Amino acid sequence: MTPAENVGDENNAYQQLSPDDILNAVEALGYPCDGRLLALNSYENRVYQVGLEDTSPVVVKFYRPGRWTDDAIREELEFTQKLAELEIPVIEPLKDEAGEVLHRHGPFRLSVYPCRGGRPPDLENPEHLEQMGRFLARIHNLGETSDFKHRPTLDMDSFGTRARAYLLDAGFLPEDLTEAYSTVSQHLLDGIARRLDEVKAARHIRLHGDCHPGNILWRDDGPHIVDFDDARMGPAIQDLWMFLSGDRMQMTVALSDLLEGYTQFRDFDPRELHLMEALRTLRMMHYAAWLARRWQDPAFPRAFPWFNTNRYWEEHILSLKEQMAALDEPALVWN
CATH class of the missing domain: 3.30.200.70 (Phosphorylase Kinase; domain 1)
Incomplete structure (x- = not known):
């Protein structure tokens, strides 16, 4: 270095x-x-x-x-x-x-x-989802041709285990909430480990890595995909699940639209759907630890004034408890 x-x-x-x-x-x-x-x-x-x-x-x-x-x-x-x-x-x-x-x-x-302008995609528009699916499939077609040699892999250790350890060791959690966080986060890691074990065969390819609507600029000619700063190795579903929102029925419909476009260019392994809630949970845990790690950067308290308050940690722990239930639910079904 x-x-x-x-x-x-x-x-x-x-x-x-x-x-x-x-x-x-x-x-x-x-x-x-x-x-x-x-x-x-x-x-x-x-x-x-x-x-x-x-x-x-x-x-x-x-x-x-x-x-x-x-x-x-x-x-x-x-x-x-x-x-x-x-x-x-x-x-x-x-x-x-x-x-x-x-x-x-x-x-x-x-x-x-x-410099390119644009607006977020309309996640309720089937055409937008189909078009996103087509482009993500093409990204993944290139992504599978070789591996990153110098960039990380999306895994439970870096996004979950180390995130949990940092929050517990660095003293960010209020004393009266530390035990609750410790317990629920460990239960979640155990559940995530089971899910990952069930889908051992999921192939890791080069990904965008942080593909959410905020990193899509929609223009008259369609989407423009930005910010590959978190590009890493991981399963294809990581670049897809953040375009699914709402209740189970709404997510199932959106998944169908997204994969309608995706499978025009690339096969999709439906076993990866079993990873969705595990990946969502890891993202939640990683995000909280990311804010904590960056809290000494003066830009962060200005941009995220709600972080590191009792209310934030109470709501974060509640969200993690809800993820315990989500991990036990059946995976979405793609027909």
């Missing part, structure tokens, strides 16, 4: 990133900035829309120091580029004159993207 990959405290590193630093970094890559700068909705990294003279703005992403190695970031960017070459609608990074897409400015690593 180079010094730039491990600069300072990763929770406070962005305090070194001033507006002038951002504009200077973009101008150093040959983009004539006009002084306009807009912070976009990103917290793990820092992402800005930067106005340019006489042309459309660009989006610049500053990677959180210490989170990923250069090799891991390059795998993300190369995966996105290969998807774009296949005419899959992703927002790929812009190359400099040397063909490079990962850049450095001081202690920071960054990439630059064209």
Whole structure:
């Protein structure tokens, strides 16, 4: 790991990133900035829309120091580029004159993207779900051709076991709720382990990894898929289940629409449906621990003022108890 990959405290590193630093970094890559700068909705990294003279703005992403190695970031960017070459609608990074897409400015690593607008997909629109299914299948077709070598795998240890241990060890939980969290989270991990054991044959492929409606920009020509920062190895269902919402009947209908498009380009293993609630639970546990790990980053208390309150932890534990019941329910059925 180079010094730039491990600069300072990763929770406070962005305090070194001033507006002038951002504009200077973009101008150093040959983009004539006009002084306009807009912070976009990103917290793990820092992402800005930067106005340019006489042309459309660009989006610049500053990677959180210490989170990923250069090799891991390059795998993300190369995966996105290969998807774009296949005419899959992703927002790929812009190359400099040397063909490079990962850049450095001081202690920071960054990439630059064209600016694209859009709206979230309509999850009640069957055509939107079918279209998403088609594009996700094509992403997965490329994803299965090789493995990530420098990026992680979605598993119970990293998303569940370590998340639970961090919250219990770091003192975030109120004293009167610690035992309740400890008990319910351990029961959930036991249930998740059983589900994972039932579907041992689920194939792990390269995924988007965090494919939720907020990472889809819907335009007149269809979806544009953004933010591959959490790309990792895992089962295909991880990129599908977050488009299913509502009660069991509503999710079944949405699943049918999504897989109607998906199976036009790729087979789907219905055994993976048994992983849905396990993956949902792991995401919930991981999200709470992520907020806790980042709480010393000044941007997080401003953006998530409701976190780390008694009410938050009470509601989180209640949601986890509801997941205990969900894990015991039969999987959705795809006809």
